[in-house]
Amino acid sequence: MxxxxxxxxxxxxxxxxxxxxxxxxxxxDQDRFAQGYFELFAKQSGLLGYDVKAMAKSLQAGLLAMMNNDGSMTNKERFDSVFTSVTGYDAQEMNERFLPFYEGMFESLVEYxxxxxxxxxxxxxxxxxxxxxxxxxxxxxxxxxxxxxxxxxxxxxxxxxxxxxxxxxxxxxxxxxxxxxxxxxxxxxxxxxxxxxxxxxxxxxxxxxxxxxxxxxxxxxxxxxxxxxxxxxxxxxxxxxxxxx
CATH class of the missing domain: 3.40.50.1000 (HAD superfamily/HAD-like)
Structure with a gap:
């Protein structure tokens, strides 16, 4: 053919x-992008006064939970549930406080x-x-x-x-x-x-x-x-x- x-x-x-x-x-470059994303997420977490280790752990656990989601709730709902379980923080408040991150610091990842x-x-x-x-x-x-x-x-x-x-x-x-x-x-x-x-x-x-x-x-x-x-x-x-x- x-x-x-x-x-x-x-x-x-x-x-x-x-x-x-x-x-x-x-x-x-997905590997470098992912690494850069995790690093910026941790940096922003610290700037907002969150426990950086707990936030990093919640991001990893939340991503894994979304990747294994079973259709019973949205991926956001799944992530938020895991986030609160891991950190004890209020997920809605975190999402609102992180919104400027995706409109600002996240932009730097375009280098990858x-x-x-x-x-x-x-x-x-x-x-x-x-x-x-x-x-x-x-x-x-x-x-x-x-x-x-x-x-x-x-x-x-x-x-x-x-x-x-x-x-x-x-x-x-x-x-x-x-x-x-x-x-x-x-x-x-x-x-x-x-x-x-x-x-x-x-x-x-x-x-x-x-x-x-x-x-x-x-x-x-x-x-x-x-x-x-x-x-x-x-x-x-x-x-x-x-x-x-």
Missing amino acids: NESSYYSAMINDIDTILFDLDGTLLPL AAPTPLARTIVDTLASKGYRLVLATNPLFPRVGTLTRMRWANLFEDDFACVTTYEDFSYSKPNLGYYREIVDRLDLDPSHCLMVGNDVGEDMVVLEMGMKAYLVTDCLINPHNIPLSHFRHGSLKAFATEILS
Whole structure:
């Protein structure tokens, strides 16, 4: 199959395209970003007068709880419950006091990203062709933190039919429940959906529910070294060049 046929087959009968953000539309060194995020969170905790060790422990425990969430409550509710259990602090008060963090100090983490104009080009072109677009980023961040990272990629909430954040979703990747929430919320047919992401474990799992998938290899995450031949794959530039022609 030549390249044109390869990409034509991928988008045949597709009406909705789901995009991961970090490492996909926003090239990112995820390990350094995560380390920087934990360090800034601890710094802000100290500035606000919280016990830094307790806050760091609560962040780790809260993230793990969200990653294992079972759909019985939103990821935010799950995080807040664990946060209060670990620290004894009031979660609502903490969230309010941390809001300026995501509008200020969090911005410095852009140094671990390498924004590309391809993101804007891809979104604009696909929208003009009538595709429904979803920003299917793992819903572990508050909306404000997600919108900030989107802005680094020159993307905005109005570009998408849905942006997944921890306030609104009750599962996380790679749980298929997360993708089913998107499908149910937007009344989608999985067989008419394409997921574009850089994480073999978290994004390619959609194949199990009948979606198509494209693996972006620029910031590839593949800890189990699964052969890439199992997936349609290539760089974001290759995706842009072929899918948008």
